Amino acid sequence: MMKSLVLPEIEAYAEAHSMIESDVCRQLREETYRTMECPQMVVGPLEGAFLKMMAQLVCAQHVLEIGTFTGYSALCFAEVLPHDGKIVTCDSDPSSTDLAKTYFRQSPHGHKITIQLGPALESLANMTGPFDVIFIDADKVNYVKYYQRAVELISPQGVILIDNVLWNGDVMCDPPLDASTAAIQELNRVVRADSRVSVVLLTIRDGVLVITPNRAYKASR
């Protein structure tokens, strides 16, 4: 169960005053909650609206996602990409991505989405950028590696978004409770110390890092 960082009624108010969740996304979220273990992995309507806003702000054409699950966040991105925009989404679990595919087929934006099945580190090694948005939302122990590859693949005007960086508040624990907590703490330190980028940690849902390349790094590429 994820702790809510804000009062549930404030969360509901924010959701009710942000862009409306599409019918396909709502049905996908509801089926995920009915049928899947750990349905709370879905980012949900408020963070989904935030992802869409980020993609719109950078006029995204190409999006890379690490962690598809049942496809909710991929569909959010697809809904704001232009007709010829593309999102590649990576996951190693064929059963959750099978559900994703049924909803991608129902959406007028599903043709923009390609699922890359397999361990994400292997998929990323063969990936060529640049991507305008990179969303990292998979196994936490590999977060630093995903981040390092994302910095190589991000376009100069692009944005890297990394989910669950507060990890239910467990990032405050010293020593860390487990390997995932330690990995997220390490990521948060590594990104803050990386002179190639600017970063802000937003307290949306379970915490989202918003990262963009700095001027000098853009010029060097």
Ligand SMILES: C[S@@+](CC[C@H](N)C(=O)[O-])C[C@H]1O[C@@H](n2cnc3c(N)ncnc32)[C@H](O)[C@@H]1O
């Ligand atoms: C938090 S869920 C993604 C949720 C999704 N972004 C959404 O909002 O609907 C994390 C996903 O990462 C996938 N995953 C975990 N480790 C992975 C790995 N090493 N390679 C690829 N996918 C992985 C899991 O199968 C799971 O579906």
